[in-house]
Amino acid sequence: MHPVLLLIAALATSAIGTLGGLGGAIILVPILVSTGMSPTEVAPLGLLSVVVGSSAAANRQMRAHTTHHRLGVVTESASTAGAVIGALAAGIISQDALTLVLAGVALYAALAGGRRKGMRWKPDDRAPDSVVGEWIGTMDGAYSLDGAVVPYRTSRVGAGLVAMGISGIITGLSGVGGGFIKTPAKSELMRVPVKVSSSTTTFSIGITAAAALFVKMAHGDLDVEMGAAVVIGSLVGGHVGALVQSKLSPPVIRRFLSVALIAVAANLIVRVL
Amino acid sequence: MTPQYGRVDPSQHDAEERLGRVISRTLIVVAALAIVGIAVPGGDPVALVGIGVAAAIPIGRVAWLAWRWARIRDMRFMWAAVQLLVLIAAGPVIALLTS
Numbered sequence: 282m283h284p285v286l287l288l289i290a291a292l293a294t295s296a297i298g299t300l301g302g303l304g305g306a307i308i309l310v311p312i313l314v315s316t317g318m319s320p321t322e323v324a325p326l327g328l329l330s331v332v333v334g335s336s337a338a339a340n341r342q343m344r345a346h347t348t349h350h351r352l353g354v355v356t357e358s359a360s361t362a363g364a365v366i367g368a369l370a371a372g373i374i375s376q377d378a379l380t381l382v383l384a385g386v387a388l389y390a391a392l393a394g395g396r397r398k399g400m401r402w403k404p405d406d407r408a409p410d411s412v413v414g415e416w417i418g419t420m421d422g423a424y425s426l427d428g429a430v431v432p433y434r435t436s437r438v439g440a441g442l443v444a445m446g447i448s449g450i451i452t453g454l455s456g457v458g459g460g461f462i463k464t465p466a467k468s469e470l471m472r473v474p475v476k477v478s479s480s481t482t483t484f485s486i487g488i489t490a491a492a493a494l495f496v497k498m499a500h501g502d503l504d505v506e507m508g509a510a511v512v513i514g515s516l517v518g519g520h521v522g523a524l525v526q527s528k529l530s531p532p533v534i535r536r537f538l539s540v541a542l543i544a545v546a547a548n549l550i551v552r553v554l
Numbered sequence: 555m556t557p558q559y560g561r562v563d564p565s566q567h568d569a570e571e572r573l574g575r576v577i578s579r580t581l582i583v584v585a586a587l588a589i590v591g592i593a594v595p596g597g598d599p600v601a602l603v604g605i606g607v608a609a610a611i612p613i614g615r616v617a618w619l620a621w622r623w624a625r626i627r628d629m630r631f632m633w634a635a636v637q638l639l640v641l642i643a644a645g646p647v648i649a650l651l652t653s
Contacts, residue, residue, distance in 0.1 A: 284592060329605065336581055336611045340574035346567070350619050351631045354638050361641040365648060408559060414567060416560020417628050423559070432559060487612035492642040494609045498602075499650065509588035509601040512608060516585050 282316050284510035287326075291514025292521075295334035299522025300529075301538045302464035302479030303545070304331040304486045305515060311548050322504060325497035328490045329508055330515040331460075335487025337519025338480070338526075345424070345527050346413050347480035352420040352435060352473065357485040359442040360449030360459055364489060367453020377553045379454055384549035386451075387542045390465035395539035400531050402474050404429030424477060426531075433474050441471035452489070460486045461545050464538065475535045479526065563626050573618060577611060584608045613642060 282290075290312055291305065298305030306327030313323040342348045408423060408430035415422045420435040435441075444466040448459035460482050467478035497503055526534065563569075584604045591601020620635035 329608070332612060333581075333584075333608050336577055336608065339615070340578045343570040343574045346570075351623075351628075351634070354616065354619060354631065354635050358634060358638045358641060361638065361645065365641065365645050368645070369648070412559040412562060414562040417563055417626065418630065419560050421560050422562075484612075484615075488616055488638070488642060489645075491609045491612040492645050494605075496646045496650065498606070498609070499646070503605070505598040505601050505605070506592060508605050509591040512588040512601075512605060513585055513592075516581055 282313065282318060282507075284506060287313075287507055288510040288514040291326075291330050291511045292518040295330055295337070295515040295518025296522040296525070297518075297541060298331070298460070299334050299338045299483055299519050300479070300526050300534070301541045302460060302482040303538075303541060304460035304483070304490070305334050305518065306331050306490070307461055307545055308548075311552065321502060322507075325494060325503040326507055326511050328494040328497060329503070329511045330518075331490035332487050332494055333512050333515035334519035334522070335483050335490070337516045338483050338523035341520070341523040341527060342480040342483065345476075345480070346415075346422075347424050347476045348484050349415050349420065349422055349435075349473070349477055349481045350484065351415055352467070352477075353481045353485040355420065355438075356441065356445045356463065356467065356481075357488055359445035360452065360463065360485075361489055361492075363446040363449020363451075364453040364459075365449075367450035370450075370454065374454060379451070380549050380553050383451060384546040384553075387461055387546035387549065390462065390469065391539040391542035391546065393465060393469045395536060400431075400474075401472060402431050402433040404431050408432050422477070424474065426476075431474065433477065434472070436472045437470055441466060444470055449489075459489075461542055465542070468535070475531045475538065476526065479534060479538070480523075483523075563622075563628075565626075569622060573615070577615070580607065580611060613639070616642070 294305035294309040309330050310323050310327040412423045413425050423430050423432040448462035452459040464478050464482040467473045468475045584607050587600050587604025591597040616635050620632050623632035
C-alpha cells in the first residue's frame, strides 16, 4: 500500500475510533488486511494508530474534563491482567469461534446502547462549576455540557471490572483491541456518561497498545516508513475525532457508537465466512 | 435534600492543561520526525525515534498520574497506577520470554 493511502486510511479510522472510543485499529486492521498486507505486518500499524490517536485526542478531552483517569487506570488494570492471561492461553479456542463471540458482543453492545433513549445523567442546576472533573478518591465526577454541570456516579464496579477482564482476555486471545467492548461496558454496565466513557477508553487503550507496540518494535515487526505514515494520519484523525466528539450531544454519540459497533460486528462475521 | 458532590483536586485542571500542552508539543516533534522519516531518503532511524517517543507518551502519562495522586495523598489510586505500570512492564517481558 502506498504510504499516502495508508496516511488517509489512518486519518479516517483514527477519527472514527476516537469519536466512538473504539480505537481506530478495529477498522484500520481489516482494511489493510483486505489490501493484501499480512496480519503480522498490519498488527503493529494498528497498535500505532491507537497509541497516536489516543495521545492526539488527549489535550482536547482533558480540557473538556471528560477523561476520568482514575476510572481509566482501574479498568485498564483489569483488562491488562486479562490480556496477559489471554496471550498465555492463546490457541485454546479456535480463532473463528472467538471472532464470532466478538461479533456477538459487539452486536449486543450496539443494541444495548441504541435501545436507550435520552440521557441517564441530567444537568444539575445546583451543582457548582467547582465540582467539574474527577472526584478525589472515587471513580465519580462531573462534566460540563452546554454550560451546565452534569454530575455522575460510577456503579456496578465489580461487574465492570469482570467485563474489562473478559475484554482483556479476548484481546490477548485474538489480538483485537478491546475498545469496542470497554466503551459500552463503561457506559451501559457501569453507568458512566457516554462522553466520559468514550474519552476514558481512548486514554486507556493507548496504554495497552503502547506496551504491545514496544514488543512488536523489539521483534522488528514494524515497517518504519508505513509507521511514519500512520503516525501522521492518526495524529490528524485523533484531533478531528476529539473535536467532533466535543460538539455532539451524548445521545448522538451513543447512536454513532451503535452504528459503528454493528459495522464492526459485520466486519468480524465476514472475516469468518 | 442537598446532593452530595465529591471534591475535585483544585490543581487538577491546571495540571491537566499543562500535561495536555506537553503532549501536544511532543506530538508536534513526533510528527516532524515522521515527516522527515518519509521525506528524506534513509530517514527511517529518525522516524523510528519519533514512533518510540509516541509509544512512550501513554506510559509516561500513567507515571505522571501516579506521581500526581501520591502528591495529593490519593494513595488508593496511586497504587492502582503503579500496579498498572507493573502489569504493562510484565506483558512485554512475558511475551519476550515466551517467544
